[in-house]
Amino acid sequence: MGAVKSKRMPRAVREQQMMDAAVRTFGQRGYRAASMDEIAELAGVSKPLVYLYLNSKEDLFSACIRREANALLEAVRAGVEPGLPADGQLWAGLRAFFLHTAENPDGWSVLHRQARSHGEPFVSELGGMRDEIVAFVTGLIGAAAREAHSDPALADRDVAGLAQALVGAAESLAGWANDTPDVSAKEAAATLMNFAWAGLENLMHARPWQPPAG
Structure with missing residues (x-):
């Protein structure tokens, strides 16, 4: 039957x-x-x-990467409300990211551990998703710069570099949070927000850290 x-x-x-x-x-x-x-x-x-x-097994794994990547992207985009101030938008995006990865640990393992470890075509599948998330975060940081200055103090190259750094930190922290008992998605998001926003806020107000002379 x-x-x-x-x-x-x-x-x-x-x-x-x-x-x-x-x-x-x-x-x-x-x-x-x-x-x-x-x-x-x-x-x-x-x-x-x-x-x-x-x-085939390869096609099945590629399909899994695409499905999990699309689900993560949709979750992050849906989590951000356009009317929020810059820090609120970044917080909402981070919280949505960590909530999704916590609720879908197997999917995150496919993306964060497995796809990275087995070469092509899986790395390219993952790279497309990561590029979209970086582009989304770049937009959030650029919006924060425009909110702080009518003529943004941050160059496009700086914004792009900050977005890459923030996404990389989020990926590492999500892996750690999923492997560490009793770390909630909210705690993980707050950890990264505290780490990132103080520095970003200084940059938005033209108070960058400078390396020592020489």
């Missing part, structure tokens, strides 16, 4: 089940250790059906 029900299941629902199983397996076992047999069993389908829908 189970097989009959599975055959009658809509394709989109069945694919969603297989993707959920794949993300969980890749996230917990790693790309190389994960097997299509495990994924099929967890999804409640046959291994040939997984291959029929998703072609």
Whole structure:
């Protein structure tokens, strides 16, 4: 009876089940250790059906990266309210980021650990998502500079570098927070906000730190 029900299941629902199983397996076992047999069993389908829908282990892993990357991007964008002041927008974006990664640890493991570790085409899949997040954060920092100065004191190159640094810090901190008991998404976001915003606020008001002469 189970097989009959599975055959009658809509394709989109069945694919969603297989993707959920794949993300969980890749996230917990790693790309190389994960097997299509495990994924099929967890999804409640046959291994040939997984291959029929998703072609190969490499294609399945790439699809997992794309799905998890899109979900993270949507969560961060949805978390930011355009009418908030600059610090409020950055806080909302960081909180949305850390909340999503905390609620989806297997998906974050796929993105942060697995995709980075196994070369192409996975690195390129991840790179596209990261570029979009950096661009989004660049816009937030640029908006903060315009809010502080009608003629922004920060050059475009400085804003781009700050966005890269902030995204890199968020990625590392999310990995640490997910591995550390009792660290909430709010605490992780506040840690990075305290680390970043004091420096950003000084930059916005033309009080940059300067290296010693010589």
